Amino acid sequence: MKDDVRKLWETVDHVSLTVDAWTAEKGTGLLGITIHWVDDKWAYRKWVLAIREIVRKYDGKNMAAIVIQALDEFGLRSKVYAVTIDNTAANKRMMALMARKIKIGNLNFTARRHVPCVAHILNTVVQAAIKNFGVPSAQAVEPDQGDLTRTAEHYDSDQNNDLGDICSASDDYDGGRRPLCLADAIAKVRTLVHNIRSSTQRREIYRKACEDDPEVEDCNMIVLDGPTQWNSTYTMLAAAVKKRDVIDKVSQSFRRKGLASKMSKDEWELVKEFCRILGRFAVSTDHVCKTVTPAICDALFLIDSLKAHMEEVIQQIEDGQFFTGIRRLQETDRATMAETC
Structure with a gap:
């Protein structure tokens, strides 16, 4: 042969x-x-x-x-x-x-x-960006781990690597608006998804909630993200945003106090906007992974497209138009986030 x-x-x-x-x-x-x-x-x-x-x-x-x-x-x-x-x-x-x-x-x-390898470069770039935004890495989460939201002491510490600590108008925090953090919101989504997947009873509640919701197209279980592929985090978050009402309903069945707290509306909006940023990178990653006849011209076009996408995102951050349904960011917040991007 x-x-x-x-x-x-x-x-x-x-x-x-x-x-x-x-x-x-x-x-x-x-x-x-x-x-x-x-x-x-x-x-x-x-x-x-x-x-x-x-x-x-x-x-x-x-x-x-x-x-x-x-x-x-x-x-x-x-x-x-x-x-x-x-x-x-x-x-x-x-x-x-x-x-x-x-x-x-x-x-x-x-x-x-x-x-x-373009696909490897995309993975490295987005993983670094996600880490720089303060998003916790995907790893095993113990069932019934509870609420992962940070404590007041954490907010008082010098933590500047988050995607902006902004305030929710719907929640009280020490008499004022509760600071929001992308890392917290994603950690909560990850924990909720894990706890739904880890219980037969919760899976059944999830399936029934999907069937009862006319806006949900399928009853497929949301896949938990993993540490090796960045787009697994995007896939998990995007699916969770589409089924946010279902997840909120299932979370009410959690018995422990730490698991009874739902994602706030502003936290869901924060995750939704983050998915909008990652969506273009997810499409690009899928494209280069599925291309039968890869060529340098495809890679150059892809890189130029992603660069234009991020320039648009940075401009929206600087203009204070980045977070839908959340208060306009202060000047210092916008400058910090634009520098991170």
Whole structure:
């Protein structure tokens, strides 16, 4: 079979690779290598070249050795043009080592032929932004954990990384308006979703509430977000916003006092506006992940589109038009949020 496969690339001058690794316990895992090329009829082609086990330590040196071995088996070392791979430290190390070995017989290949993965860049950028907004990372939440809203002492501390502490006109807080925080609102949504999913009784209440609500299109359970993909947080929040009335109704069935408190209207609006920001990034991530024939021009268009989107968001923040149904932000709040974006 290898002899037959080698004939595919006998008349091809250049091929490119995409490489990805899946880690398992103790640093071992699998390394997948896909080859891409344009045939003599100018048709885009791709082939899964190899899926190899990383038997030793998961690092750039071992991955480079695996890729070089696979290339040599098919006589492709001298034809590699570029490699698309994530921007992790191990992958950068792999590219540096590969460049040294491939350059023998392929003088034009250097570590600069590393093409960063757009989907990975999007994930890294949005994860960093979410963290900078003060949103807690997705992680396991214990059932019946209770209300995760911060205490008064937390508000008095020097916490400037939240997406603006703004005030709700509907809730009292020490005789005045209660400060709102995006991190709190998302933490509450995550806890509510987890507690609904963790109880058979609550699941049944949720299903019945969905059936009784004419504006809810389905009774599917909201998926809890995970730490590895940023858009899982967006998916959870967007679904929760659509079913906010259902979630509020189910939360009334929680027996413990900490779980009996509902999301306020302003907290729901805060989450809704955050979803509006992330929505464009979610669409872009889905696009690049589902594209059958990826190209640099698609990535450039996508980046320009996201840049224009964020410039629009920043302008809305500066104009005080960002949060629907919530008081206009003070000048200091708008400046802080615009700087964060």
